[in-house]
Amino acid sequence: MFDLKRSRLLAAAAFTAAALSSPIALAQDGAASGGKDKVKAAFVYVGPVGDFGWTYAHDQARQCMAEKLGDRVETTFVESVPEGPDAERVIRQLAQDGADIVFATSFGFMNPTIKVARQFPDVKFEHATGYQAAPGNMSLYNARFYQGRAVLGTIAGMMSESGKAGYIASFPIPEVVMGINAFTLAARKVNPDFETQVVWVNSWYDPAKEADAANALLSQGADVITQHTDSPAPIQAAQKAGAIAFGQASDMTSFAPEAHMTAIIDEWCPYYVKRVEAVLDGSWEPQNVWLGMEDGEVVMSPFNEAMPEDVKAAAQKVYDDTKAGNYDIFTGPITDQAGEVRIPEGEEIPDEDLLKMDWYVEGVKS
Amino acid sequence: MSLDLVVAILMAAAGAATPLLIAALGELVVEKSGVLNLGVEGMMLIGAVAGFAVSYTTGVPALGAVAALLAGALVSLVFALLTLSLMANQVATGLALAIFGTGVSALAGAPFVGITTTTLGPLVAFDDPILRLLFGQSPLVYLALLLTLAVWWFLKHSRQGLILRAVGESSDAAHAIGYPVLKIRYLAVLFGGAMAGLAGSYYSLVLTPMWAERLTAGRGWIAIALVVFASWKPGRLLLGAYLFGFVITMELQAKAAGFALFAPEFLSALPYLATIVVLAVISLGRRNATHAPACLGKPFRPAV
Numbered sequence: 001m002f003d004l005k006r007s008r009l010l011a012a013a014a015f016t017a018a019a020l021s022s023p024i025a026l027a028q029d030g031a032a033s034g035g036k037d038k039v040k041a042a043f044v045y046v047g048p049v050g051d052f053g054w055t056y057a058h059d060q061a062r063q064c065m066a067e068k069l070g071d072r073v074e075t076t077f078v079e080s081v082p083e084g085p086d087a088e089r090v091i092r093q094l095a096q097d098g099a100d101i102v103f104a105t106s107f108g109f110m111n112p113t114i115k116v117a118r119q120f121p122d123v124k125f126e127h128a129t130g131y132q133a134a135p136g137n138m139s140l141y142n143a144r145f146y147q148g149r150a151v152l153g154t155i156a157g158m159m160s161e162s163g164k165a166g167y168i169a170s171f172p173i174p175e176v177v178m179g180i181n182a183f184t185l186a187a188r189k190v191n192p193d194f195e196t197q198v199v200w201v202n203s204w205y206d207p208a209k210e211a212d213a214a215n216a217l218l219s220q221g222a223d224v225i226t227q228h229t230d231s232p233a234p235i236q237a238a239q240k241a242g243a244i245a246f247g248q249a250s251d252m253t254s255f256a257p258e259a260h261m262t263a264i265i266d267e268w269c270p271y272y273v274k275r276v277e278a279v280l281d282g283s284w285e286p287q288n289v290w291l292g293m294e295d296g297e298v299v300m301s302p303f304n305e306a307m308p309e310d311v312k313a314a315a316q317k318v319y320d321d322t323k324a325g326n327y328d329i330f331t332g333p334i335t336d337q338a339g340e341v342r343i344p345e346g347e348e349i350p351d352e353d354l355l356k357m358d359w360y361v362e363g364v365k366s
Numbered sequence: 367m368s369l370d371l372v373v374a375i376l377m378a379a380a381g382a383a384t385p386l387l388i389a390a391l392g393e394l395v396v397e398k399s400g401v402l403n404l405g406v407e408g409m410m411l412i413g414a415v416a417g418f419a420v421s422y423t424t425g426v427p428a429l430g431a432v433a434a435l436l437a438g439a440l441v442s443l444v445f446a447l448l449t450l451s452l453m454a455n456q457v458a459t460g461l462a463l464a465i466f467g468t469g470v471s472a473l474a475g476a477p478f479v480g481i482t483t484t485t486l487g488p489l490v491a492f493d494d495p496i497l498r499l500l501f502g503q504s505p506l507v508y509l510a511l512l513l514t515l516a517v518w519w520f521l522k523h524s525r526q527g528l529i530l531r532a533v534g535e536s537s538d539a540a541h542a543i544g545y546p547v548l549k550i551r552y553l554a555v556l557f558g559g560a561m562a563g564l565a566g567s568y569y570s571l572v573l574t575p576m577w578a579e580r581l582t583a584g585r586g587w588i589a590i591a592l593v594v595f596a597s598w599k600p601g602r603l604l605l606g607a608y609l610f611g612f613v614i615t616m617e618l619q620a621k622a623a624g625f626a627l628f629a630p631e632f633l634s635a636l637p638y639l640a641t642i643v644v645l646a647v648i649s650l651g652r653r654n655a656t657h658a659p660a661c662l663g664k665p666f667r668p669a670v
Contacts, residue, residue, distance in 0.1 A: 048579030050472060050479040080580065166622065199621040202634060206583040207574045209614070212378055216618040219374035233574040236482065255482050255576060365624045 035282035041065075041272075042099035043077035044090055046106035047205045053230030053249040054204070054266075055079065058105045058128075060250075061268035068273050072280055083108025088115055095120040101279050103272070104128065106204075107173055113138065124284055126275060129175050131355050136286060141271060144292030145175075146182035146354075147322045148264030150329035151300055152246045153186025154318050155261050156224040157194050158311045159244055160187075165224035166217025167198045168210055168234050172366075174357045176228045181361045182329045183226060186318065188363050197222060198366040207233040218243055225259075235259055251301035262315070263301040271297065290351060293323045330354065335362045373495040375615055380507050383611030385410075385568035385582075387510045389589035390596070390603050391517050392561025397593060398521060399554035400534035400661035403445055404460030406562045407586025408467020413438040413563025415475040418570040418577040422478060427486035431506070431567050438563015439556045441467060446555040450548050453665040468580060478577040486571040504572045506564070511604075513561075518600035530554060534659035537666040547666050562586065591641040597648055597657040610637055 043062050047055035059077065066075045076099070081090050087109045094102050095116055101124040104113045110130035117125040117134035125138040133140050156165050165187065169176050180198060187194040197220075199213045210229050214237035217225065225238040225245040232255040238245035239256035247253070247263025271291065278284040291297040300319055303312050321327035332343035337360045343349055349357075360366055389406050396403050416437030421430025445463050448454040489505060492498040521527040530550055532540045537547045569581050592610070596602035617633050628636075648657065 048472060050476060050579040052480050052578060056479075197622055197624060199618060201618075202631060203583070205580070207576075207578060207581055208382070208569055208583060208585065209618075211574045212382060212615065213618045213622070215374065215378055216615070216622040219371055219378075220619070220622045222622075231574070231578055232482075232576060236574055236576065254480055 036100065036280055037072070039069075039073050039100045039276055039279045040098055041073055041075045041276050041279075042094040042097075042102045043075065044081050044087065044094070044102065044104045044106075044109060045077060045079040046081060046083060046108065047230055048080050049077070051205055051230045052232055052252065055105070055230065057249045057266040058103075058268055061266075061272050062103075064269035065272040065276060068269075069276060069280075073276055081106075081109075085112075088112035091116045091125075092119070095123045099123060101126065101276060101284075107175060124279055131174075133286065133288065139275070139286045140288040141275075142175075142290045143266055143268075143297045144290060145264055145266070145298060146178045146329065147293050148298050148300060149179045149182040150186040150322070150327075151262070151315050151318045152226055152264070153183040153188075153329075154190060155246075155307070155311055155315050156183070156226065156244070157187030157190030158314060159261075159308070160191070160194065160224045162221050162223045163191055163194050164222045165194070165196045165226060166214065166220075166222035167196050168213045168217070168225070168227040168229050169198050169200050170204045170229050171202065172200065172358075174355055177360065178330075178354055178357045179228055180364055180366070181357065184361050184363045185329050185334065188361075190314070194363055196364050198364060200366075201229060203229065205230045207231040210234050211237050214238060215241075232256070247301060253301070253304075258304075258306065261304045261307055265299045265301050267297050267299055270295075293319065294325055336360065337362060337364060369495050373499045375619055376499055377503060378618075379608065379612040379615040380503060381573060381611070382614050383607040384504075384507045384510045385565040385573075385585060386589050386592060386610060387565075387604060387607035388506070388513065388568065389562045389565035389586060390592040390607060391510075391513055391600065392558035392565070393590055393593050394596070394598060394600065394603060395517060395521075395530070395561075396554050396558035397662055398534045398598060398659055399530050399551045400537055400659050400664065400666070401449065401551050401555055402456045402460060402663040403442065403449075403463070403555060403558055404457060404590060405442075405445055405463025405467060405586075406558075406589050407582060407584065408464040408471075409438045409441055409559050409562035410566030410569075410582045410586045410589075411467045411471035411580070412441050412474075413566030414570040414581050415471040415478070415566075415577055416563065417567030418478055418483060418575075419474070421486070421571055422481065422483045425484065427484050427571050428505075430483075430571050431486060431564060434563040434567030434571075435560045436563070438566065439560040441470075442555050442559020442562070445559070446552050449665065450551050450555070453667065456663050456665070464586065472579045475577045475579065479579075482576050483571070485575045486567075504568075506568050506572060514600050514604045521600065531659070534661055537661045537664070541666070541668060547668070551666070562589075565589070588637045591637050594658075595637070595641045595644050597644065598659065599657070606640075610640075 045055040049059040078090050081087050103126045105128045107129045113125050113127045114134040117138040129142045130140050184196040201209045201213050211233040214225050214234035218241040223243045225234050227234045227248050232252045235245035235256040239259035244261050245259045251263050253260045330349040332347040333345045334343040336342045413434035417430040417434030420433035421427045448459045449456045488502045492502040533547050533550050541547045592606050595606045
């Protein structure tokens with residue numbers, strides 16, 4: 001009986017203290033809402049975790065983060081969430097179920113995330129690859145994959161005999177468009193007549209269609225296959241046809257040991273650790289970051305042994321220079337498809353323009 | 367256009383058509399017996415993962431195809447138990463099966479993500495493009511054509527086929543004459559499952575020799591639409607599947623050549639649009655509507 005009374009007393013005291021302290025907390029900066037002992041982090045994926053591409057990379061990073069933070073974090077995820085109204089439902093459900101921070105990992109989740117973020121001001125939201133955020137509790141994060149595309153373009157330009165690459169693309173959003181442009185610009189630095197033929201498959205993940213698209217490109221003279229879709233199907237097709245290809249979002253060597261030259265790898269783990277730690281110690285603030293090779297967020301998988309030495313050296317140089325901050329593929333002069341100079345000599349495309357990119361450079365056939 | 371390119375296009379079209387044709391043939395027989403199994407996508411995925419797993423562990427892709435066949439039949443048995451013996455709603459059970467298959471295949475396939483296996487490719491490789499087109503495709507392509515012929519013959523000319531159709535048109539009448547309605551429907555559902563499984567293995571063994579979650583990416587639904595499109599006739603099914611395969615291939619080839627015939631969104635909707643158009647046309651043409659088996663989707667309760 002006594003114990004019960006005491007616990008009631010304690011509860012009452014705690015309540016009084018909370019009531020007293022909360023106006024003070026509110027008066028402080030609204031974003032920093034104090035630390036936590038344990039954070040519930042939720043992830044929303046557009047594809048299955050087993051896609052061995054984009055979603056796989058995010059899920060590897062989630063596991064890596066969970067391992068690093070141990071029992072201070074509890075992670076959950078929902079996979080294969082379609083972009084659209086369903087995403088809003090899923091994100092709201094996660095927020096309702098008590099997630100402290102929600103990572104929405106696909107471009108099409110942007111608007112749903114904004115909507116839910118407005119309804120749950122106490123939950124932190126992080127959206128990958130978007131350009132708009134709800135004020136106060138939503139961050140944007142992205143990686144400069146185009147830097148990796150420049151490495152791929154350099155290899156393609158040097159190794160292609162037909163001077164024609166097939167590019168299997170998902171949707172014409174800025175993220176994809178700038179990848180196509182970076183790849184083509186880099187290839188044309190090596191081979192000024194290089195052409196990139198784009199095939200839109202209208203899906204992030206459809207192995208059969210990606211394979212068919214690769215086969216169509218290969219049968220029309222492309223001897224390099226690169227992709228902005230998530231399955232290893234295109235590089236398998238390239239392997240069968242004796243062409244070269246690049247992995248997407250993870251090292252896909254095992255699927256095509258001869259065709260696979262290298263892959264752009266997304267290293268999300270350090271970012272996830274940092275952001276969840278920020279929630280843990282109460283220092284989380286909304287931000288908009290775009291990290292690249294300089295920050296170790298974009299890396300290349302080991303080059304194929306069969307790659308000629310000069311190609312290896314050139315590709316490594318692009319990587320090293322980008323990492324050191326001395327190389328930006330989007331440096332003028334850049335001409336567009338119509339042959340007009342868009343970016344004059346020596347100028348760089350500012351980030352806000354890159355994130356809205358809706359035009360193709362010379363050499364892109366789409 | 368060079369001969370090589372034409373051959374490449376035709377072979378790709380046959381490749382895109384084959385799994386649709388196999389899965390749709392199975393579903394056609396199921397529906398002819400009066401059962402609607404919407405779980406084709408799930409059964410295909412289970413076939414795909416079973417095929418890959420067995421092919422990878424044994425190193426014999428043909429064994430993988432057999433395993434896919436058995437796995438598809440096995441999972442369709444669950445559907446048959448629920449809908450035929452327990453008389454659960456066929457539409458709901460079919461949809462559940464599609465979702466179940468997606469989940470189970472992902473679970474079972476987890477250890478096989480990220481590896482590749484031997485392709486169930488052509489038995490003989492030909493350099494000559496014409497020979498390659500005629501004889502150099504995966505055995506499954508030829509098997510699908512043989513199966514079409516067999517299903518057509520079975521339904522049209524065999525006594526058992528006639529009984530199966532009778533069961534689908536009027537299960538009560540067939541029962542009154544003394545035919546074992548449930549047994550026939552069980553067999554039809556098992557055949558449908560086996561075909562769906564085999565069709566799934568085409569993806570994991572031939573087209574993209576790997577396992578990844580949701581590998582079939584919705585082809586099972588197209589197969590179901592194709593059955594309606596073909597108004598339950600194997601010949602038209604063959605035509606429909608190849609037509610669809612050809613349209614997909616031409617679209618990608620056109621894009622690879624630098625021009626787009628249609629918006630890609632339109633192409634994704636095409637099989638379903640075509641199905642609606644065909645349904646509308648048939649309904650306009652004849653009084654007896656769509657050729658759909660009269661007892662399609664209706665559970666059979668023996669009145670004894």
